[in-house]
Amino acid sequence: MVVLAIGLLSVAAQIAATMEAGTRSRYMSMASILASEKLDSLNKYPSGELTVTTATTQYETGTAESTDPTDANLWPGGALSSTPCATTDQWCDEVTVSESSGADYETQTQMVMNPGSNPPTFSPVTATIVHTNTGCVGTPAACGVPGPGAGTAATFTRRWLITSGPTITSVAGASVTANGVRRITVIVTKNINVFSTPVSFQISMVRP
Numbered sequence: 001m002v003v004l005a006i007g008l009l010s011v012a013a014q015i016a017a018t019m020e021a022g023t024r025s026r027y028m029s030m031a032s033i034l035a036s037e038k039l040d041s042l043n044k045y046p047s048g049e050l051t052v053t054t055a056t057t058q059y060e061t062g063t064a065e066s067t068d069p070t071d072a073n074l075w076p077g078g079a080l081s082s083t084p085c086a087t088t089d090q091w092c093d094e095v096t097v098s099e100s101s102g103a104d105y106e107t108q109t110q111m112v113m114n115p116g117s118n119p120p121t122f123s124p125v126t127a128t129i130v131h132t133n134t135g136c137v138g139t140p141a142a143c144g145v146p147g148p149g150a151g152t153a154a155t156f157t158r159r160w161l162i163t164s165g166p167t168i169t170s171v172a173g174a175s176v177t178a179n180g181v182r183r184i185t186v187i188v189t190k191n192i193n194v195f196s197t198p199v200s201f202q203i204s205m206v207r208p
Helices: 002-043
Strands: 092-100 103-113 122-131 154-164 167-169 175-177 182-190 200-207
Touching: 002 092, 002 154, 002 182, 002 200
Parallel strands: none
Antiparallel strands: 092 103, 092 154, 103 122, 154 182, 167 175, 182 200
């Protein structure tokens, strides 16, 4: 009887570990998609918008935001910490992924520069995109479905660090400054962690 009890407990522990691994794998897949999505978004800006090295010179004094040569999300700076987004942090956004009645929702909140602000100020802007089982991709209103529910939602924080002229190690082992390029690193972390190993995914690229 004792042997049977020990065996059942071992099986139960194994099942719990397997379920946790499966659920964590699902969230890791979400995190990798969100990281790739953000990196692709930051890569779409023209190379000419990546020429200035500091935020102070990147914003032209006396001009409106619409005529500024560079998007604020591309300014050198940022951090890869896992803290929630601050109201003044343009290198961070939060994405909530949820599903309901055959529809997948992605709600993103990001700091956007206020038009005409000088020095620049930022405000949070939230937008929701839905992908329905009928193939519609757009806002919930445009696709004729209700807004996302909170029951199956998972929220992730995306942060990106942009380094102008990063230092790299050559084949010979020497440190070399890569002038004229920027290294963009994106890290995605699940906000509420219930796993023994946190859900976190990081990806980098170098672009002109």
